[in-house]
Amino acid sequence: MNGAHDLGGMHGFGPVDIEPDEPVFHHEWERRAFAITLAAGFLGKWNIDQSRFAREQMPPAEYLATTYYEHWLFGLEKLLHDLKLVDRAEVLARERDPASPAAPVSGSRVLDARDVEKALRTSRTSKADEDVAPRYKVGDHVVTRNIHPIGHTRLPRYARGKRGVVALDHGVWVFPDTAGNGLGRKPQHCYSVRFEARELWGEAATARDAIYIDLWDDHLEPA
């Protein structure tokens, strides 16, 4: 979707502000938001692409006015609500009254504290084992499709309808543009595609510079 998350190439946000000796978390609520998001992900009720798409659906004005873990919270609440695990009304009621009722949910595979280390080490969600033939090989000239789907896509707006060259073949991966929309894994090759800076940004860009973007077979056409 052409959402506020798709930031590449936008102007006006000001300088990059690096905080010296930055802590991992700035607030206790960020720790909690991080942990419940990760733990709930291990329920296996959604994939990583669906969780990204949920965050992308935050209204654009709100997305740009809030911080990172607020995006995570929005996405988590949306997924839990849509899957009827935690209703928005329940959250509001619990905010007002810590003893408000929690509607029971049917059995789930819950991340056990004893399994955290192993779960993090073996977490492997998107690499596909299927033997799918690549449509392109390293060195092939390609052009990205000019698509503007209303659903989830990993083809950034700034790189649509642009010419590039396949630089690396990463092997077979789940296709986010279907998986993120609940339309199946559609495993296919993912490549790092090199785009000359001037192909993307015009003559003002430095001629020798380049942007490498990871794209899938279905994002590309032969050039």
Add this chain to the structure above:
Amino acid sequence: MSHEHHHGHHHHDDDDVQEHREHGAPLSPVELRVRALESLLVDKGLVDPVALDALIDTYETKVGPRNGAKIVARAWVDPAFKRRLLEDGTAAVAEHGFVGRQSEKLVVVENTPQVHNMVVCTLCSCYPWAVLGLPPVWYKSAPYRARAVIDPRGVLGELGVSVPADREVRVWDSTAEIRYLVLPERPAGTEDMTEAQLAELVTRDAMIGVATVAGARR
């Protein structure tokens, strides 16, 4: 209290929050919301509260940029390891035990006198957790995500990295589950340093590609 977290890039109200809490002041809206959601997930048996603490502890104390720094230092002193690292980053860092979430496949890109690499995720915040830990705020922020791809030399210049005109800048936009780590150039004058001493020179930002590694410790 003000709720600065609704307005972007300021994150310094934590002390205020702590102080208010100590004085019995109400929680902020976002604190209330997270607490409500967490307690509902626990009550419904969807998360294990002990697991939550273990997840936080992992990324606050165990996994961080020191992992990546060890990899870089090893590559600087061991040419065979460096070859393996550049050929298959995932396997080479697994030799050090650095595997797992947000690093299903790792590609290591080498900075040289000919090429300067930097890494961004314009669409979200993809970052090699296993070797660098969780991303800093600036990496996830709109200014970096917007500008890294359209004006990499401008961003680098503001951050104190002047890339010569005859050196190519390569920006890696992490739009898939492949994660990128920059192997910075080893600074001059470090020939006599041990691997452990070298690792101490390597910063997180150098491994993202927005800093170079300084030779002498300040």
